[in-house]
Amino acid sequence: MNSTKPYEHLIEHRLDHTEVYKGSFLHAFRDTVTLPDGKTTVREYLKHPCATMVIPIRDDGRLIVERQYRYPVQQVMIEFPAGKLDPEENALDCARRELREETGYQASEWAHAGVLHSGISTSTEFIDIWFARGLSPGTRELDAGEFLDVFDASLEELLEWARLGLLTDAKTLTGLLWLQNHLNGSWKLDWHSVPPTP
16 A cells, blocks of 8 residues: 555655754655656655654543644644654553553554554554553643643544534544544444563
């Protein structure tokens, strides 16, 4: 599926690579590329450390979600727990850490769902999607400058909020797609027991 060979007629090839900006989080580049027709153009994009998102399912079927203010869109958003990978951190460790830090919960079972590319025209970011169950509560450990509310909601509530435009976060909408298909048996998950973090 990811092989580019059958689609070589669509591939752009880099001629030049320029760093435009490097901040504490954002890292921007401007590349000159050759198009499939031989012409050249410029592609500007952000390099991202990538992230994980967790769909935490309580024993009663309700879901752990968050409300968080997102400065670029100037809105409080409804989201599944998520966060960026630390250097050299694997995706499951990141998912476990973010769930514990943001919500206080730990999970005894985990399943990898898939990958979401969140901004294919502007960013290298991908988000690894994980499911978690067998939840046990604990103490949150929010990062400095991180403020969010944790609450639970039913799938039906989340879908209604999405329909009404109250839930518009792309990763969470993708998570709801996965969740619906998992619950109706269309998309299988391979669950694994994972010891809690000390």
